Structures are given as C-alpha cells and as structure tokens.
Amino acid sequence: MxxxxxxxxxxxxxxxxxxxxxxxxxxxxxxxxxxxxxxxxGKTTFLKVLTGLLPVPGQSLSxxxxxxxxxxIHQIAARGIAMSPEGRRLFPSLSVRENLQIGASxxxxxxxxxxxxxxxxxxxxxxxxxxxxxxxxxxxxMVAIGRALMANPKLLLLDExxxxxxxxxxxxxxxxxxxxxxxxxxxxxVEQDIGQAxxxxxxxxxxxxxxxxxxxKSSELGRDEISxxxxxxxxxxx
Amino acid sequence: xxxxxxxxxxxxxxxLYALFAAGLSLMFGIMRFVNLAxxxxxxxxxFGTLLFVDATGVNPLWALLPIVPIMMAAGYVGQRLVLxxxxxxxxxxxxxVTFGLSIILQNLMxxxxxxxxxxxxxxxxxTSAISxxxxxxxxxxxxxxxxxxxxxxxxxxxxxxxxAIGRQLRATSDxxxxxxxxxxxxxxxxxxxxxxxxxVVAVAGVLLAIKTNFDPAAGPIRLLFAFEAVIIGGLxxxxxxxxxxxxxxxxxxxGAQIDPGMQILAGHIVFLVILxxxxxxxxxxxxxS
Ligand SMILES: Nc1ncnc2c1ncn2[C@@H]1O[C@H](COP(=O)(O)OP(=O)(O)O)[C@@H](O)[C@H]1O
Ligand SMILES: [Mg+2]
Numbered sequence: 368m369x370x371x372x373x374x375x376x377x378x379x380x381x382x383x384x385x386x387x388x389x390x391x392x393x394x395x396x397x398x399x400x401x402x403x404x405x406x407x408x409g410k411t412t413f414l415k416v417l418t419g420l421l422p423v424p425g426q427s428l429s430x431x432x433x434x435x436x437x438x439x440i441h442q443i444a445a446r447g448i449a450m451s452p453e454g455r456r457l458f459p460s461l462s463v464r465e466n467l468q469i470g471a472s473x474x475x476x477x478x479x480x481x482x483x484x485x486x487x488x489x490x491x492x493x494x495x496x497x498x499x500x501x502x503x504x505x506x507x508x509m510v511a512i513g514r515a516l517m518a519n520p521k522l523l524l525l526d527e528x529x530x531x532x533x534x535x536x537x538x539x540x541x542x543x544x545x546x547x548x549x550x551x552x553x554x555x556x557v558e559q560d561i562g563q564a565x566x567x568x569x570x571x572x573x574x575x576x577x578x579x580x581x582x583x584k585s586s587e588l589g590r591d592e593i594s595x596x597x598x599x600x601x602x603x604x605x
Numbered sequence: 606x607x608x609x610x611x612x613x614x615x616x617x618x619x620x621l622y623a624l625f626a627a628g629l630s631l632m633f634g635i636m637r638f639v640n641l642a643x644x645x646x647x648x649x650x651x652f653g654t655l656l657f658v659d660a661t662g663v664n665p666l667w668a669l670l671p672i673v674p675i676m677m678a679a680g681y682v683g684q685r686l687v688l689x690x691x692x693x694x695x696x697x698x699x700x701x702v703t704f705g706l707s708i709i710l711q712n713l714m715x716x717x718x719x720x721x722x723x724x725x726x727x728x729x730x731x732t733s734a735i736s737x738x739x740x741x742x743x744x745x746x747x748x749x750x751x752x753x754x755x756x757x758x759x760x761x762x763x764x765x766x767x768x769a770i771g772r773q774l775r776a777t778s779d780x781x782x783x784x785x786x787x788x789x790x791x792x793x794x795x796x797x798x799x800x801x802x803x804x805v806v807a808v809a810g811v812l813l814a815i816k817t818n819f820d821p822a823a824g825p826i827r828l829l830f831a832f833e834a835v836i837i838g839g840l841x842x843x844x845x846x847x848x849x850x851x852x853x854x855x856x857x858x859x860g861a862q863i864d865p866g867m868q869i870l871a872g873h874i875v876f877l878v879i880l881x882x883x884x885x886x887x888x889x890x891x892x893x894s
Contacts, residue, residue, distance in 0.1 A: 418786055419785070420782065420785070420786070439785070439790070440785030440786060441785050441787075441788050441789055441790045441791075444785070444786055444787065444788035445788045449786070450786055452783065452786065456780060456783045458775065458776040458779040458780060458783070459779055460775045460776075460778065460779050460890070461772060461775060461776060461779070465772050468769075468772065469772055469773065469776055469784075469787050469789075470787055472769075472773065472787045472788050472789050473787070473788030514787075518787070518788060
C-alpha cells in the first residue's frame with residue numbers, strides 16, 4: 368500500500384551545508400506523527416522540504432505516490448500539504464479574518480471554512496477585524512493553524528505550536544487536535560516537549576543531527592529510549 | 606492673490622507628481638523593486654498618445670483605451686519573463702537592469718521621434734478654465750488631472766483593501782515566501798502588481814502628454830519628482846504619496862513665484878528638509894516584524 372507521504376533516503380542541503388542525511392519517513396492516512404529532536408536537529412528543515420520551501424531536486428519524496436520534488440511551493444500546497452510554520456509567520460498587514468481567508472486561496476473543497484474554523488477557535492471570530500500583530504501569542508498561533516486548515520489539507524504540518532506559550536494555552540490549542548483529526552486530516556507535529564509529543568501522536572520519529580535516531584509507536588516507546596535518541600546518549604554508550 | 610494662485614497651481618501640479626509616484630510606490634511596496642526606467646515608461650506612454658492622436662485625430666483622452674491595456678499586458682509579460690529573474694534579496698541587479706532599460710528606451714525614442722519637444726493638443730480643453738470663485742481660476746486640464754490622481758489612488762486603495770487580489774498583494778509585500786505556502790504563485794502575483802503599476806504609468810503618460818511638453822530625455826526628471834513625492838509621503842501609503850506630490854508641487858509653485866529659476870530648486874530644498882527632519886516620511890505605514 369502506498370503511504371500518504373513517503374520520503375526515502377532523503378538528504379537536504381543549505382548550499383554546501385548538509386542538514387538532513389538519509390531520512391526515511393512516512394505518514395499514513397489519518398495518522399498523527401510526532402517529530403522530535405533537539406534544537407538544530409533538522410525538524411524545521413524537514414518540514415521545509417515537505418512544503419517545497421527547501422527544494423530537493425532528484426530525491427525521493429511523494430504524496431499519494433505523486434513525486435513532490437519537481438513541484439513548486441504553491442503546487443504542493445494545492446495538492447494538500449498545509450503548514451503552520453515555526454514563528455507563525457502571519458501577514459502583519461492583514462486582519463485576523465484576512466489571514467484566514469488567504470489560507471483558502473488553494474480552493475480545495477472540504478470541511479474547513481471561515482465558519483468552521485471560527486467555531487474551532489471562537490476568539491478568532493471575536494477578533495476578526497483586529498490586525499494580526501495585536502493578538503497574543505496563543506491567538507496568533509490559532510490564526511496560523513486556522514489559516515492552514517482553510518486549505519482543507521490532507522496533511523497538516525505543525526511546527527513548534529507551543530513555542531513561547533503558557534502551558535494552559537498550549538493545552539487549549541492541543542485540545543483542538545482531535546477535532547482536526549476527526550475530519551480525516553493527517554498531522555505531522557514538531558514539538559520540543561517530549562511528553563506532549565508522545566501524548567498526541569500515534570507514531571514518533573526522533574531526529575538527531577539530521578539523522579533519524581528513533582522511530583516507533585508512541586505508546587510503545589520507553590521514556591529512556593526516547594531521551595537517549597533525543598540527546599544522543601545511545602551513541603556514547605555503544 | 607498671486608501667492609494664493611501659486612499655491613493652488615502647485616496643488617494641482619502635485620496631482621501629476623502623485624500619478625508619477627503611485628506606480629513607483631506600488632512596485633517598491635510590493636516587490637521591493639526599484640525601477641529606474643519608471644520615468645521613461647511614462648514618457649513612452651506619452652509618445653504612444655502622440656502616435657494615437659496623429660493616427661486618429663480624436664481627443665487624446667481616448668488614448669487611454671488602447672494604452673492602458675497594452676501597458677498592463679506588457680508589464681505582466683515583462684515581469685514574468687525578465688524582472689522575476691532579478692527579484693531576490695539583492696536589490697542591485699534590478700537597479701542595474703532598469704538603469705540599462707532606461708538608456709535603451711531613451712535612445713529608442715530619440716531614434717523614433719527626434720529630440721524635439723512635443724505636445725499633444727486636447728483641443729478646446731487646453732485653453733478652457735474653471736473659476737473657483739474669489740478671482741481664482743484654474744486650467745481645466747490641470748484640474749481634471751488632479752481629480753484623476755485622486756481617482757487612481759482611490760481605486761488602488763479600494764483594490765488593496767477590498768478585493769482578494771489586493772489581499773494577496775498585501776500579503777506578498779509582507780512575506781513573499783509564506784504566500785507560496787498559501788498555494789499562491791509569487792511570480793504571478795508580481796506580474797499582477799507590475800500590471801497594476803503599468804496601468805498607472807499609462808494614465809500618467811497620457812495625462813503628461815496633454816499637460817506639458819515632453820521629449821525623449823524627459824524621463825529621469827519625472828523619476829526624480831516621483832521619488833521625492835514617495836519619500837516625502839512615506840513608503841507604503843498612497844494617500845501619503847498624493848500629499849508628497851502636493852507638497853512638492855506647492856514648493857515648486859512658490860519657488861517659481863519668488864523667481865522663475867527657483868521652481869525646481871525650491872522643490873528639492875523642501876524634499877531635503879523633510880528628509881532630514883522626518884526620514885521615514887510623513888505617513889509611513891507601520892509594519893510589524
Ligand atoms: N536557512 C538556513 N541556512 C543555512 N543553515 C540553516 C538554515 N536553516 C537552518 N540551518 C541549519 O540547519 C540545521 C537544522 O536546522 P533546523 O531544521 O532549523 O533545526 P530544528 O528545527 O530541528 O531546530 C541547523 O544546523 C541550522 O543551523
Ligand atoms: Mg525548528
């Protein structure tokens with residue numbers, strides 16, 4: 368069976384600097400997959416590769432069996448990959464509602480619309496006409512997720528949703544994840560907090576210095592095993 | 606009375622400068638692209654008006670009908686084929702290429718039309734005047750020109766504020782990379798932005814042809830006035846650009862009143878003073894992060 372998304376032996380470069388080495392990765396329909404790893408491990412780089420922001424010509428990366436490496440960013444978005452990027456990247460000259468509307472530019476049919484997104488995050492309806500720069504960090508994160516949902520993606524990428532947010536707010540945001548998954552959307556979430564990552568994912572990958580150091584079912588991986596892969600103690604021990 | 610008259614004429618002249626400046630402001634605002642050939646494109650549109658009137662003999666305002674769409678199409682195609690290759694983090698390639706383009710355009714026009722100063726007649730409109738009361742009269746042409754500047758800027762602002770494409774252009778101006786994640790092709794949006802700017806250039810060129818004399822070398826000074834109007838008004842605000850044009854026009858009008866030779870210099874002096882006192886311009890748009 369073909370996976371929804373599949374990367375085989377994937378390398379990625381910034382100029383001469385190699386950031387990813389032989390990454391084997393897949394996501395199946397409806398799955399929630401966590402990607403963890405220390406700062407600089409290459410998590411954001413991997414998501415940039417998936418969206419086309421960092422091109423990897425000639426490599427093996429496919430969505431529903433279709434080669435993504437020959438497509439441009441906007442074409443990949445049109446095929447159903449949407450991202451809430453690291454640092455949110457909202458459009459400062461657009462209001463909250465306009466930020467959401469522009470997410471629907473790909474015109475993919477599906478359950479998500481202005482109405483359903485504002486139902487998921489009611490505060491966004493209240494702040495519809497506010498400039499996005501005047502929102503709190505948590506509200507901005509909701510806009511970023513809502514904007515990605517407006518594309519009705521098959522695969523939703525969440526890069527460090529909890530960065531800089533208070534724990535209560537992080538909990539509020541993660542509480543919406545099951546509702547998003549209910550619609551059949553698959554999710555890849557990048558998370559610094561290992562406990563959080565394990566709790567909300569079916570499977571988990573750990574990146575270490577650009578290489579996958581661990582892969583498995585989130586419920587079956589032990590805490591020690593994960594920290595070893597995360598911090599790289601496994602290699603020292605062997 | 607003479608002074609009041611000089612101010613009124615200056616305000617009206619400012620409308621023309623604002624038209625020159627609006628296209629420049631759009632290109633820079635959305636694409637961070639400096640077009641040194643901007644003034645030459647305006648003059649080219651003016652020569653286009655001349656050709657059109659020579660061929661048809663109708664009122665030169667009709668020249669808007671062919672010239673606006675032609676320039677829009679040329680702007681889109683030129684952006685897609687040439688300028689998009691230059692847009693990047695570095696502003697220098699676009700400056701070099703448009704500088705070259707400026708020289709090429711000037712020479713082509715020189716070749717085609719000679720160095721003679723030209724003027725297009727709008728018939729009875731040329732000499733008609735409107736009374737503003739209190740002994741003040743203004744020429745119909747400068748008055749219509751000022752109204753068109755306001756109209757053009759109002760339409761552009763409406764597009765940016767109310768339409769989907771305007772929203773996409775503002776987003777592109779904020780963050781062209783993230784716009785791609787929304788499924789939008791930056792190259793196409795840049796093309797649209799250039800087409801819009803070219804429409805304004807076309808309008809400015811046709812009105813320039815009716816308002817004043819022009820010759821193949823008239824572009825760079827138009828570019829200079831446009832730059833000054835944009836910077837006085839503050840980058841990113843089209844109404845600010847209109848005000849910048851008006852301030853420049855009034856300064857020139859008052860300068861000319863003191864001494865005819867002072868006209869251009871007075872404009873530059875006011876520009877310099879504002880640049881020193883308020884380098885961000887009068888109405889800069891505040892942009893987050
Ligand atoms: N634009 C870039 N140019 C060059 N190197 C980069 C760039 N972005 C990230 N890197 C490098 O790539 C590596 C992985 O970074 P990143 O993917 O951002 O890590 P993470 O998201 O896991 O913290 C780091 O060593 C980082 O310094
Ligand atoms: Mg990161």
